Amino acid sequence: MAGWNLEAGYEHLQTDFGSLETVFALTGERLTRDPLSEVIRVQRGGVNYYVKRYVGAGKGLRAHLGKPRVKSEWQNLKRFAKWGIPTAEVVAWGLERNGASYDRGALITRELANTQDLHHLALSGDPRLRNRAWVDHISRQLAQHTRTLHDNHFTHNDLKWRNLLVDDKDVLYFIDCPNGAFWRSFMLRYRIIKDLACLDKLGKSELSNTQRLRFYLQYRRRERLNASDKLRVRKIVKFFEGRE
Numbered sequence: 001m002a003g004w005n006l007e008a009g010y011e012h013l014q015t016d017f018g019s020l021e022t023v024f025a026l027t028g029e030r031l032t033r034d035p036l037s038e039v040i041r042v043q044r045g046g047v048n049y050y051v052k053r054y055v056g057a058g059k060g061l062r063a064h065l066g067k068p069r070v071k072s073e074w075q076n077l078k079r080f081a082k083w084g085i086p087t088a089e090v091v092a093w094g095l096e097r098n099g100a101s102y103d104r105g106a107l108i109t110r111e112l113a114n115t116q117d118l119h120h121l122a123l124s125g126d127p128r129l130r131n132r133a134w135v136d137h138i139s140r141q142l143a144q145h146t147r148t149l150h151d152n153h154f155t156h157n158d159l160k161w162r163n164l165l166v167d168d169k170d171v172l173y174f175i176d177c178p179n180g181a182f183w184r185s186f187m188l189r190y191r192i193i194k195d196l197a198c199l200d201k202l203g204k205s206e207l208s209n210t211q212r213l214r215f216y217l218q219y220r221r222r223e224r225l226n227a228s229d230k231l232r233v234r235k236i237v238k239f240f241e242g243r244e
Contacts, residue, residue: 004094013044017092023106026051036069041111048111049091055104070095070105073178077109083152085145086173088112112165112173119162122206129206134170139211141172143218146195149180155191156180159198193232197239204237 004020006013016022028042028051037054054070080087088109095105121129128134142164149156157179165173183191203212220229
């Protein structure tokens with residue numbers, strides 16, 4: 001369904017965020033741009049907002065069939081919030097069609113203040129990653145939220161460190177999930193392994209083997225590996241072999 005929505009409590013931003021036309025007319029600091037979308041940052045009332053504007057439905061078949069990428073993105077962020085997973089607050093969202101075809105859409109989120117993504121922490125050599133207590137605290141949150149996704153038969157499909165933010169109170173947030181989807185049966189099992197392998201891709205160079213194993217046990221909510229766990233761990237570790 002086409003249309004535009006501005007969340008209650010943000011009526012004071014009606015002039016800028018009140019319609020798709022005004023959102024596409026906004027100017028701000030451009031952060032990213034590709035053939036399908038761009039992200040700009042604007043500030044209103046001392047608060048930063050991220051405006052993501054799409055001019056295409058997505059890549060491959062999604063460009064012609066199925067749900068537009070922008071719609072998946074706002075729906076998934078709202079699912080995270082519903083499931084109790086900290087995430088960026090969706091301020092406004094919507095799309096418009098040209099006849100039966102998708103035309104353009106946008107999503108506006110409020111800035112998560114005082115946050116950095118885990119990938120940046122790794123690249124910058126942040127000392128917190130050498131602090132075992134801090135790593136364990138973040139690991140437990142990550143394990144809990146990842147398990148919540150998977151218990152709902154949902155996988156992120158891009159669960160990389162750059163899509164995980166941590167704030168100055170050590171709260172972990174999940175962001176950027178336009179490719180997340182629900183799965184069943186063997187496809188769910190495969191996608192779960194992919195999510196866990198994405199996390200371990202950088203984890204294997206930044207964390208000790210003990211920390212990596214502890215995360216998996218936290219995710220599984222058990223004290224030790226059983227036979228099926230050992231098989232899954234081997235699949236996780238080997239998932240990206242030959243693809244890097």
